[in-house]
Amino acid sequence: MRDFAMDAPIAVTLGDPSGVGPDIVIAIHGDHRADLPAFFVIGDPDVLASRARRLGRDLAIAMIHNPAEAHGVPAGTLPVLPLVNRQSDTPGRTDPANAAGTIEAIDRATALVLEGGAAAVVTGPIDKKALYDAGFHHPGHTEYLAHLCQLRLGRPFTPVMLLTGPDLSCVPVTIHIPIAEVPAQLTAELIETTCRIVAADYRARLGIARPRLAIAGLNPHAGEKGAIGTEDETVIRPAVARLRAAGIDAAGPLPADTMFHPLARAHYDVAVCMYHDQALIPAKTLAFDQTVNATLGLPIIRTSPDHGTAADIAGSGDARPDSFLAAIRLAGRMAEIGKSAGSTVTANA
Numbered sequence: 001m002r003d004f005a006m007d008a009p010i011a012v013t014l015g016d017p018s019g020v021g022p023d024i025v026i027a028i029h030g031d032h033r034a035d036l037p038a039f040f041v042i043g044d045p046d047v048l049a050s051r052a053r054r055l056g057r058d059l060a061i062a063m064i065h066n067p068a069e070a071h072g073v074p075a076g077t078l079p080v081l082p083l084v085n086r087q088s089d090t091p092g093r094t095d096p097a098n099a100a101g102t103i104e105a106i107d108r109a110t111a112l113v114l115e116g117g118a119a120a121v122v123t124g125p126i127d128k129k130a131l132y133d134a135g136f137h138h139p140g141h142t143e144y145l146a147h148l149c150q151l152r153l154g155r156p157f158t159p160v161m162l163l164t165g166p167d168l169s170c171v172p173v174t175i176h177i178p179i180a181e182v183p184a185q186l187t188a189e190l191i192e193t194t195c196r197i198v199a200a201d202y203r204a205r206l207g208i209a210r211p212r213l214a215i216a217g218l219n220p221h222a223g224e225k226g227a228i229g230t231e232d233e234t235v236i237r238p239a240v241a242r243l244r245a246a247g248i249d250a251a252g253p254l255p256a257d258t259m260f261h262p263l264a265r266a267h268y269d270v271a272v273c274m275y276h277d278q279a280l281i282p283a284k285t286l287a288f289d290q291t292v293n294a295t296l297g298l299p300i301i302r303t304s305p306d307h308g309t310a311a312d313i314a315g316s317g318d319a320r321p322d323s324f325l326a327a328i329r330l331a332g333r334m335a336e337i338g339k340s341a342g343s344t345v346t347a348n349a
């Protein structure tokens with residue numbers, strides 16, 4: 001039963017047509033629409049129609065010109081805001097000609113949320129290398145969305161990646177950078193800024209007034225008191241001390257190998273990790289099908305499934321929709337919490 005009270009619908013992008021984004025959106029629309037907050041798709045209707053034929057699914061599409069029209073679309077019909085940059089249906093194979101449409105969908109969804117026409121954006125997975133090859137200069141959605149918000153609002157935003165599942169939520173402080181660059185980019189200031197955004201957005205967007213943050217070390221055994229690496233003592237510990245002095249419930253640096261077992265997880269709401277895989281390996285290993293990627297630190301709500309394009313199974317009907325479903329549900333919940341708190345801004349907004 002639908003119990004979402006949002007006025008504006010959620011904008012959903014399909015991601016790269018080489019991937020499972022279209023498959024999953026078609027499946028979700030067909031099987032789960034009544035249980036979800038209202039949403040519409042920004043995409044190429046011909047890609048959706050072609051993918052539905054491949055999957056042997058019926059799909060009725062209604063073209064809309066603005067998000068408000070999504071509410072008037074008959075039940076069982078998928079509202080689609082069509083792209084200007086047309087795409088082709090290429091499951092399992094990237095096509096450089098599709099990149100412009102993939103980026104356009106993200107641009108328009110973000111603009112609609114910033115203008116208030118959409119409540120949130122839920123992004124389908126992009127093929128990062130395909131976009132880089134087409135001249136896209138941002139590591140991923142996370143960083144690109146911050147860039148778009150800055151362009152629109154004229155001030156910078158620090159985007160924070162949160163992977164959140166039923167039993168574990170994790171934030172990587174450094175995100176899409178080579179592992180060799182992590183020690184140089186990991187500063188006490190970045191750790192502190194990230195944690196402040198996490199604490200503020202947990203309060204404003206997730207309804208947890210004073211989240212407990214567990215801060216991971218960088219080195220084995222959190223540096224073994226400086227014997228196996230120094231960053232834990234010289235960078236992370238001072239950041240944790242300043243966070244605690246500011247009233248944030250932060251503990252650490254904790255040895256990363258022992259902070260994810262069930263008893264340890266009972267002591268915190270979110271693990272703040274020093275690099276991408278330190279956060280994403282436990283999150284995806286524990287609950288690949290339920291975990292959602294949400295971007296904190298922005299003046300918009302953005303969620304996404306935790307998986308990628310899964311090009312190896314695109315167009316086959318084998319893609320599991322659970323993480324995408326969880327992403328739409330979480331976006332709806334975050335919009336409701338933000339609305340009831342009267343809050344649309346974040347720590348660094």
Ligand SMILES: NC(=O)c1ccc[n+]([C@@H]2O[C@H](COP(=O)([O-])OP(=O)(O)OC[C@H]3O[C@@H](n4cnc5c(N)ncnc54)[C@H](O)[C@@H]3O)[C@@H](O)[C@H]2O)c1
Nearest residue numbers: 124125126127128129304307308309310312313318319320
């Ligand atoms: N939010 C995003 O846009 C996002 C997130 C992660 C990865 N990516 C991109 O996706 C591409 C592929 O990444 P990858 O191979 O590391 O990860 P992946 O998640 O696409 O695939 C890993 C494995 O999990 C399987 N899998 C993934 N999702 C599934 C689903 N819903 N149902 C059933 N099986 C599923 C795949 O078939 C594959 O075997 C890369 O270009 C990466 O950058 C994008």
Ligand SMILES: N[C@H](C(=O)O)[C@H](O)COP(=O)(O)O
Nearest residue numbers: 140141142143280293304306
């Ligand atoms: N780092 C994410 C992951 O591995 O799941 C993924 O690449 C998504 O990144 P964006 O949301 O920034 O595209």
